Amino acid sequence: MIRSVLSFSAALLLLSACAQTPLRGTGDLGVVVERASGSLQIIESERRTALGRVEGLGDLSHASVVFSRDQRYAYVFGRDGGLSKVDLLTQRIERRILQGGNSIGGAISQDGKLIAVSNYEPGGVKVFDARTLEQVADIPATPLPDGSKRSRVVGLVDAPGQRFVFSLFDTGEIWTADFSQGALPRIERFTAIGQQPYDALITPEGRYYMAGLFGEDGMAQLDLWHPERGVKRMLGHYGRGQARLPVYKMPHLEGWALADGQAFVPAVGHHQVLVMDARDWQQTDTIAVAGQPVFVTARPDARQLWVNFAYPDNDRVQVIDTQTHAIVADLRPGPAVLHMEFTARGDQVWLSVRDGNEVQVWDPYRLERLATLPTLSPSGIFFSSRAHKPGY
């Protein structure tokens, strides 16, 4: 009798265990943006597979993603001004707001409590509570001289000390917004930094913020340890004497590479990767590549760089040795390779092949493809390990 009661309750326990989703972490998860269908696929690097699709995210052309520090939630910034908080475990949209008319990217604060979004329309930055998505602050950008609208904002990153840093494309400025004293930010403005900053990067320790310039050759650098020294110009006139080639897709500085004491960034209007000494920021070399580079991304061990290209060379990926600067592989993964994302420890690199409607998983050491996942017009790939990378 006692035994049968025991086995009955054991059976009940088993049943209830089956009914619950097994516990799991999210450190091996990520998302792929499906730009044309307004959906995300949730991916898992452990088994190189897709776990499910989340739909209803609006216009995801040029979408980007940051993660909560518990790595459970993905904050998705859509082109249509949508800000969505997606739960990677339940595969559902937990909250979604339309915060602007036309947005370009976002960042999460050092303490994980604030989400900042940079907008083209209305030009400026809006800041939200990461838990509720309620608005905390609105930072309108500088109005254009004709008064019609405000400057578009690009290159938004988080910086140590509960700061956000961003660039104003139309008016050539860099601003820092310090939220360390609460919801009312202290804004510092640096003007005349150069023409048309198009994107920016921040060094891993959060010291140097560097905006790439489209309207002229060069980059603008702000030393966040010494903002009183102002913005300095780097890589001035790197294209001197060479005709500028048309740029059919704007390069990105996110994922830029710091390797072996050198910084590697895409040139604009020249089919080159530029190399700087990462201590004095002087240009040291120019690497000729297959087209206009879009992303120049280091394998996490910094030994090699992976470079993809703008249209019409976007079927190629070149791999560069960071010591010799030689091109060691010339890959043709498929039509329209838009993005490359390494796992945090660099054992895999995932490529989105937009016009092949697939995501490919590669072994970046053997340069072999490990898996292919069907995906609808994939663009950005984002692993949750970004949660603990400042500037991402």
Add this chain to the structure above:
Amino acid sequence: MERHSATTLASALLLVFSSSVLAAPDGQRQAQLQHLLDQDCGACHGLYLTGGLGPPLTQAALAGKPRDSLIATVTQGRPGSAMPGWAPLLGPDDIRWLVDRLLQGKPAP
């Protein structure tokens, strides 16, 4: 480099050819151009052409803009902006077809 000069030559030849014969792109080419419009123009102008780094290209946004000036912008680009000239990659017929597509109001993909 070699390929770029080859495409320039090809588009120059196309220019000579198409100034005498106005040939519309065939069905397959139209599909390629539509894909280019959605995905590659869409990279700056938005997938729904509602604007981004580039201005909106919706029918309403283009209302009143002369067709020839739109064709010139796509062909040569706009100096001082991020808009590149597409003449090295697209023939005049392609560009005319794309501009007409925009003026008709491109349906959302």
